[in-house]
Amino acid sequence: MAFNMVADHAKWPMANDPIFGLAAKAKEAIDKYGKENVIDSTLGALVDDEGNLICLNTVYNELKSMPNAAIAAYAQVAGQPDFLEAVQKVCFGKYKPDAHIRVVATPGGTGSVRHGIWNYTNPGDSILVSDWYWSPYVTISEEFNRKVTNYELFDDKNEFNIASFKEKFEELLNKQKRLVTVINTPANNPTGYSLSDEEWDEVLNIAKENAKDPENKIIILVDCAYIDYAGTGDERRKFFKKFSNLPENIFVLVAYSMSKGYTMYGMRSGAAIGISSNKDIADEFFYSCMHSNRANWSNGTRAAMEVLTRIANDPEKTKAYEDELYETKTMLKKRAEAFVNGAKEVGLDILPYRDGFFVTIPCENAKKASDELTKENLFVIALKKGLRFAVCAVSEEKCRTAPAKIKEVLERV
Ligand SMILES: Cc1ncc(COP(=O)(O)O)c(C=O)c1O
Structure with a gap:
C-alpha cells in the first residue's frame, strides 16, 4: 500500500485470522454436503455431536436469573471483591499456594497474558515459550515490541524437554536479567500435553537455582x-x-480463564492471579495490573464475575455445575481416546496427548496437508510444524475415523 494512515508501530499484515477463515469454509461444506459428510475440527470450542455449541445450563440459568441491573452495571476496575476471592477457590481447589496472593479480573485469560507480558518485560525483551504454542503469545508480544524465543517442548523420548528449557531460560535470563516464561499447562494448546508434577519440580529447580543471583527477576x-x-x-x-514459599525474585502469575470451564467464551472473563512470598511484590502486581485494566478496557464483564461467584459460594450450585462439567469432560475424554486409539491403529504419529481440547499431528508441509484434507471434507488447522485436530469440536465416531484419513493424505503430500 502506497499510503498509510496508521503509525509505524501499528502496521501489520492485512490478513484475517486463518482459523476463522477455515471454519467458514467448513460451514460451506456442511451446507453443501451435509454435516454427516464433513469433519470440522477447526474451532477451539466444545460442540455436541450435532455440531451445536455446548453452553452449560448451570451457568446460563444462573446468568438469566440475575436482575438486569446486576448484568448491566460496571464492575470495579480490579474486579468485584467477592469474585477476586471466589476465583481463587475455583482455580486452586485444595492446592492454594502458601503465599501472598493478589487477583485482578481480566477479560478472559488473554487479558492476564497481556498484563504479564506488558508489565514484566522491558522494551525489546524476549519472552520464553515452547515451540508448540498458542499464537496470540506472539501477537501480544509484537504489539508491545517484545520478542518470543522458543525452546523445544519435547525431547526424543516425547517427554518435556527440560534440557532445552534450561538452555534457553538461562541464555535469556543472563542477557536480560529478567524473564517471563509462559507455560501453558495443563492441557496445552495445541498438543494436549500437561506437565507432570515431577516436570514442574524440574522447572522450579532451574528457576530457584537462577534465583540465587539476586539481580535476576524470574516470572513464571x-x-x-x-x-x-x-x-x-x-x-x-x-x-x-x-x-x-518461593524465593522473592520468582513471581508466579496464573492466567485463569472462564471461557472454557464455564463455556463463557464471548462473555470475556478471567483473572490474573499473582503469587509471591513477598507481600509488597504481590501488592505491586495488583496495582500495576489495575492500572493496566483502567488503561485498556476499564473494567471486566460484571455478569460473568457474578455467575462464577454465585456458583462458587453455594455448595448446591457448585455440585450441580461440577456434575454438568464432569459430563462434558467425560465426553471430551472419550473423543480424545477415540482419536488417540484410531491413530495407533493406523500408525499415525501424534504428539503426546494428556488432556484438553486438541491433539497435534507433527508433519512437514502442514499447509499442503490441510489443503488436501479440505478436499476430503476434513478441516484441520495447519500449524508451522503440524496439524491441530480439535477433538472438542468433533463427535467420538468421527474422532475414530479421522486418523486414517489424515494418515492417507500425509502419505501422499
Ligand atoms: C492457550 C490459551 N490460552 C489462553 C486462552 C484464553 O482465552 P480467553 O481469553 O478466551 O480466556 C486460550 C483460548 O483459546 C488458549 O487457547
Whole structure:
C-alpha cells in the first residue's frame, strides 16, 4: 500500500485470522454436503455431536436469573471483591499456594497474558515459550515490541524437554536479567500435553537455582486456560501448591480463564492471579495490573464475575455445575481416546496427548496437508510444524475415523 494512515508501530499484515477463515469454509461444506459428510475440527470450542455449541445450563440459568441491573452495571476496575476471592477457590481447589496472593479480573485469560507480558518485560525483551504454542503469545508480544524465543517442548523420548528449557531460560535470563516464561499447562494448546508434577519440580529447580543471583527477576506465567478439562479429579491442580514459599525474585502469575470451564467464551472473563512470598511484590502486581485494566478496557464483564461467584459460594450450585462439567469432560475424554486409539491403529504419529481440547499431528508441509484434507471434507488447522485436530469440536465416531484419513493424505503430500 502506497499510503498509510496508521503509525509505524501499528502496521501489520492485512490478513484475517486463518482459523476463522477455515471454519467458514467448513460451514460451506456442511451446507453443501451435509454435516454427516464433513469433519470440522477447526474451532477451539466444545460442540455436541450435532455440531451445536455446548453452553452449560448451570451457568446460563444462573446468568438469566440475575436482575438486569446486576448484568448491566460496571464492575470495579480490579474486579468485584467477592469474585477476586471466589476465583481463587475455583482455580486452586485444595492446592492454594502458601503465599501472598493478589487477583485482578481480566477479560478472559488473554487479558492476564497481556498484563504479564506488558508489565514484566522491558522494551525489546524476549519472552520464553515452547515451540508448540498458542499464537496470540506472539501477537501480544509484537504489539508491545517484545520478542518470543522458543525452546523445544519435547525431547526424543516425547517427554518435556527440560534440557532445552534450561538452555534457553538461562541464555535469556543472563542477557536480560529478567524473564517471563509462559507455560501453558495443563492441557496445552495445541498438543494436549500437561506437565507432570515431577516436570514442574524440574522447572522450579532451574528457576530457584537462577534465583540465587539476586539481580535476576524470574516470572513464571502459567496459562491454565484448559485446566477444567484436565485429569479426572483435581490431580492436575496439585502443582499450584509448589508455588509456596518461593524465593522473592520468582513471581508466579496464573492466567485463569472462564471461557472454557464455564463455556463463557464471548462473555470475556478471567483473572490474573499473582503469587509471591513477598507481600509488597504481590501488592505491586495488583496495582500495576489495575492500572493496566483502567488503561485498556476499564473494567471486566460484571455478569460473568457474578455467575462464577454465585456458583462458587453455594455448595448446591457448585455440585450441580461440577456434575454438568464432569459430563462434558467425560465426553471430551472419550473423543480424545477415540482419536488417540484410531491413530495407533493406523500408525499415525501424534504428539503426546494428556488432556484438553486438541491433539497435534507433527508433519512437514502442514499447509499442503490441510489443503488436501479440505478436499476430503476434513478441516484441520495447519500449524508451522503440524496439524491441530480439535477433538472438542468433533463427535467420538468421527474422532475414530479421522486418523486414517489424515494418515492417507500425509502419505501422499
Ligand atoms: C492457550 C490459551 N490460552 C489462553 C486462552 C484464553 O482465552 P480467553 O481469553 O478466551 O480466556 C486460550 C483460548 O483459546 C488458549 O487457547
